[in-house]
Amino acid sequence: MGNSLNAWSEALTGFAPMGLPLGMVILAAIPLVFIAVYALTYGVYGERKISAFMQDRLGPMEVGKWGILQTLADILKLLQKEDIVPSSADKFLFVIGPGILFVGSFLAYAVLPFSPAFIGASLNVGLFFAIGIVSIEVVGILAAGWGSNNKWSLYGAVRSVAQIVSYEIPAAIALLCGAMMAGTLDMQQINVMQSGPWGFANFFLFQSPIAWLPFLIYFIASLAEVNRAPFDIPEAESELVAGYFTEYSGMKFAVIFLAEYGSMFMVSAIISIVFLGGWNSPLPNIGSFALNDMTNGPVWGVFWMVMKGFFFIFVQMWLRWTLPRLRVDQLMYLCWKVLTPFAFVSFVLTAIWEIYVP
Amino acid sequence: MQELDIAGLGSVRVTRKDNNVVVIEKGLATDQMVLAMGPQHPSTHGVLKLECLTDGEVITEAEPYLGYLHRCFEKYCENVDYPAIVPYTDRMDYLSGMNSEFAYAITVEKLLDIEIPRRVEFIRVIVAELNRIASHLVAIGTYGIDLGAFTPFLFCFRDREHILSLLEWASGARMLYNYIWIGGLSQDIPADFTKRVKEFVDYFRPQAKELYRLLTENEIFIKRTIGIGIMPADVAINYGWSGPMLRGSGVKWDLRRNDPYSVYPELDFKVCVPDGRHSEIGDCLSRHLVRALEIDESLNIIEQCISKMPSAEGFDPKAAIPKRIRPKAGEVYGRAENPRGELGFYIQSDGKSTKPLRCKARSSCFVNLSAMKDLSKGQLIPDLVAIIGSIDIVLGEVDR
Numbered sequence: 001m002g003n004s005l006n007a008w009s010e011a012l013t014g015f016a017p018m019g020l021p022l023g024m025v026i027l028a029a030i031p032l033v034f035i036a037v038y039a040l041t042y043g044v045y046g047e048r049k050i051s052a053f054m055q056d057r058l059g060p061m062e063v064g065k066w067g068i069l070q071t072l073a074d075i076l077k078l079l080q081k082e083d084i085v086p087s088s089a090d091k092f093l094f095v096i097g098p099g100i101l102f103v104g105s106f107l108a109y110a111v112l113p114f115s116p117a118f119i120g121a122s123l124n125v126g127l128f129f130a131i132g133i134v135s136i137e138v139v140g141i142l143a144a145g146w147g148s149n150n151k152w153s154l155y156g157a158v159r160s161v162a163q164i165v166s167y168e169i170p171a172a173i174a175l176l177c178g179a180m181m182a183g184t185l186d187m188q189q190i191n192v193m194q195s196g197p198w199g200f201a202n203f204f205l206f207q208s209p210i211a212w213l214p215f216l217i218y219f220i221a222s223l224a225e226v227n228r229a230p231f232d233i234p235e236a237e238s239e240l241v242a243g244y245f246t247e248y249s250g251m252k253f254a255v256i257f258l259a260e261y262g263s264m265f266m267v268s269a270i271i272s273i274v275f276l277g278g279w280n281s282p283l284p285n286i287g288s289f290a291l292n293d294m295t296n297g298p299v300w301g302v303f304w305m306v307m308k309g310f311f312f313i314f315v316q317m318w319l320r321w322t323l324p325r326l327r328v329d330q331l332m333y334l335c336w337k338v339l340t341p342f343a344f345v346s347f348v349l350t351a352i353w354e355i356y357v358p
Numbered sequence: 359m360q361e362l363d364i365a366g367l368g369s370v371r372v373t374r375k376d377n378n379v380v381v382i383e384k385g386l387a388t389d390q391m392v393l394a395m396g397p398q399h400p401s402t403h404g405v406l407k408l409e410c411l412t413d414g415e416v417i418t419e420a421e422p423y424l425g426y427l428h429r430c431f432e433k434y435c436e437n438v439d440y441p442a443i444v445p446y447t448d449r450m451d452y453l454s455g456m457n458s459e460f461a462y463a464i465t466v467e468k469l470l471d472i473e474i475p476r477r478v479e480f481i482r483v484i485v486a487e488l489n490r491i492a493s494h495l496v497a498i499g500t501y502g503i504d505l506g507a508f509t510p511f512l513f514c515f516r517d518r519e520h521i522l523s524l525l526e527w528a529s530g531a532r533m534l535y536n537y538i539w540i541g542g543l544s545q546d547i548p549a550d551f552t553k554r555v556k557e558f559v560d561y562f563r564p565q566a567k568e569l570y571r572l573l574t575e576n577e578i579f580i581k582r583t584i585g586i587g588i589m590p591a592d593v594a595i596n597y598g599w600s601g602p603m604l605r606g607s608g609v610k611w612d613l614r615r616n617d618p619y620s621v622y623p624e625l626d627f628k629v630c631v632p633d634g635r636h637s638e639i640g641d642c643l644s645r646h647l648v649r650a651l652e653i654d655e656s657l658n659i660i661e662q663c664i665s666k667m668p669s670a671e672g673f674d675p676k677a678a679i680p681k682r683i684r685p686k687a688g689e690v691y692g693r694a695e696n697p698r699g700e701l702g703f704y705i706q707s708d709g710k711s712t713k714p715l716r717c718k719a720r721s722s723c724f725v726n727l728s729a730m731k732d733l734s735k736g737q738l739i740p741d742l743v744a745i746i747g748s749i750d751i752v753l754g755e756v757d758r
Contacts, residue, residue: 055512151393155415155739229506230578239743241400324578325506327740328415 005188008117008298027120031109039261042310044071047317054321081250086149089247093147098248098255100140105262107133112269113188115279115301126187127179130270131172134225137263138164141234144256145244156243159328160234164225166332170339171221174214177350178204178274181211191278199284199292203277208353213346215275217339219312222267224331226260229320233328268312269305279305390418393739397426401504401743404753408730410742417742420734422727424757431758435717440466440683441540443717448534450719451755453496456482456489456525457696458755459538464619465692465703466540469685474678478542479621480667481675484555485525485537487656487663491562492521493697494649494656497750501646502573504747505582510573517565520558527551540683543675552664559657566653574650583643587733587745590640597729600722601699602652603749605631606645613695625662627655642748649750684712698722698750723755 015023045060045068052059060067085091111126113119123129138161145157181204182190196202205211224231235243245256272278279301283291295304326334393410396402405426411419431450435443447462448455460482467474499514522532528547529537537544573579589599594607604611612629614622630651637643687709693702699722706716726749733745 051508055509056516057512151391232506233740239401239740321509322572323507324502324573324576324582325740326578327582327738329738330581 005116005192006119006122008115009119009122028110030118031112031114031120032106034114035106035109035258035262035265038265038306038310039258040071040075042313043261043264044074044257050314050317051321054318075254078250078254083250083252084247086247089149090147093143094247095147095252097140097144097147097244098252098259100143101137102140102255102259102262104134104137104140105259105266107136108266108270109262111187112266113191113273113278114305115298116188116191116296117298117301119188122188123186125185127175127185127190127270127274130187130266131168131175134263134266135164135168137259140259141244144248148244148247150247152241153244153246156234156240156246159240160227160244162328163227163231163234163331163335166335167221167224167231167339170217170335170343171225173340173343173347174218174221175270175274177211177214177346180347180350180354181207182274187273187278190273191280194277195280195296197285197290197292199280200277200282201284202280203275203282205275208350208357210346210349210353211275213342214350215271217343217346218271218274219315221335221339222271223316223319224335226263226267226316228264228316230323230326231331232320233325233331264313264316265309268309268316271312272305272308276308277304278308395420395742397423402746403500403751406727406746406751406753406756408734408742408746410734410739412739415738415740417734417737417739420731420742422730424724424727424753427753427757429758432716432718435714437713439712440685440714443714444539445534445536447719448536449754450721450758451493451696451698451701451723451752452533453752454489454493454697455533455535456485456538457493457694458701459535460486460620461692461694461696461701462703463538463540464694465690465705466683466685468692469688469690469705469707470540470680470683472541472678472680474541475673475675476621477668477670477673478675478678480663481543481547482538483620483622483625484547484552484660484663484667485528485535487659488521488525488555490697491653491656492518492525494653495521497649497697498569498573498646501747501750502579504743505579507573507576507579510569513565513569513572517562517569520561524551524554524558527554539676539679541679542677546670546673546675549670552667555660556664559660563657566650566657570650574646580643582740583637583646583744583748584641585638586642586741587737587748588638588640589729589733593732594640594729597732598725599699599729600725601696602645602648603699603726605629605648606748607640608632608634608644613693613700617693619692619694621663621666624666625659627659627662630655642744645748645750682712685709693720696722698752698755699726701755719758721755721758723749723751723753724758727751727756 009027012023012027049059060070063069063073085094108130110120111123111129141160142157145153178190179185182193184190194202194204200206205215227234235245245253248256281292281295281300281304283295285292391412393412394407395410396407397405402408407423409421409423410417431446434446444459444462447458451458495514495518499511502510525535526532528551529535529544589607591607591609594604595609600611608631610629610631615629630648632639632644632647637647685707687707689704689706691702691704693700700720701722702720704718704720705714708715734742737745
């Protein structure tokens, strides 16, 4: 358990008994297990409890104490359900749709540094990879929507694709501002650049007077990219029944949901890595009371990273249960006429700041 | 060079040369898609089917199909005694049973020409206005859901629950009351009822404000509803609109004022119409605002009723109820202001039978819905949802 960068993941990569790359498999399985566990506990149960709290209800209370086992019961129910493929559906597309969707959101986990000692794949273009790989989801959504042979699904898919493709532009430009401040696209290095004894004051969000603008733009655009309210128009249940997954049931439905929860954490992790220091502790050193040093390290890194991600997921849920939904044209208006110009403005301002202010 | 739309070919760019049309470029032939919205769709508020002809997301035509919930109300009425129709009126507009009973009761009382005890009138107004608030809460809450805001819906249902408990206490049922009988009430209100109603009014005023802040003042909500589905006042009158729909178009028409019944002339309340400062007159937001404002007015009415109501001393809610209802030959049309508009009953009596010869219900939802085709032309699918929600239909009353 060394303290050098990526010590854990490199040790795992080297673990290959009898020539089998077992370590690599474990490396890939860790985020998978994380998504599953987090989606079950925080994603489903947490969201139901949070929404219940906001709406003056109790939420799930029947299965287990405070309904803790509710998600488990739901999973059992989904497992028992018949796996229906509509008779007139395009069977191939219908089946691979959820798969591609999940792969799209899961692949981005490869470059998420969960701790100073752990990253799936230490790419020197990690951020670029994360921005690009999300686009694969579009293929899955289109496959699911078209393959269902349902008009509502098709509407949902077309809306979703238009939305994700459009919102990638402000999102990518906003992230580039962070990359400019770091001077690198390597996710670990971006985090290292935000380390320091001042804790949160070292984070990029507080390092330049304009950083809040790309931060905000990326947060809004990321909501649209993962189809969360108020941009959940691809799955707007009051308009399109359930959007592109209207026809799905059983485990395919569960996989789509897992992909959605996977993307939710993914965008939350990216925003906290680029603007809020990722695995760095936000606590500053106060004189001889070295809070920052005490709360940094590989294990603390995991804690901070996951907590920051969860915080943004909480904000996503908060917004979802507060705001109504935008209309399609209003969504595009917001993207092309508000977010994109402001993203460019923040890009230029950040560049000027980085050049002229040390 | 000009663009023509030749049937079946889609858009075709042509130019004219010596009076002959020369095709330069043939566009992609786009087809219109028939989209059946409902009867199983989350936001048609029941079993309404809208067959939409869509061009992309734009609706070129929407035709409502009704009758999925048809229960032969009018034929049924010809086969039962007058009092037996009362519980059936509950089942028409199941969100405002008291108001439907009220409308039916005053119609038959008009036919029989009987005098109603004053206390009965006040109790009727109180329960009807309570039910109006409950109904508007459902309308506002489900409208929020239609536009994607889930939380206001649950806030509305939380407060509606208090009203339902009160009405249950008075009548014994939560939605289908059978409380207002011809000539009286099924029973007097419980001893502390007015006190509890007062408590509710005090509790509900701040909650209504909170709801207002959460939903009506929300920027996205306003953006989604303002300028959508505009209905000019004259067209609205021609369609026979009534209730909050007509008032949303700026027409000051409320049967409680314009054709007063019961004790409404003694009560002080405003007829709410949009002032055009916050919304465009006649759009979805205006209709929503009218409902939101009417809740306040109903609270005022309830408070006035409680203070003016005669005491329960020597009161028999069944004193004026005729033992045997056999009206003399004739016909009558009675109407009352329901949460959704004018609910009218036309009753014909042959003078011999204890059953009506003909009983026709003029349902407000049905008439309001008839404008759907006009309203939905050229709108987007999300706007269509917003328009249906603003009409606030109850399919039980549309189909009867």
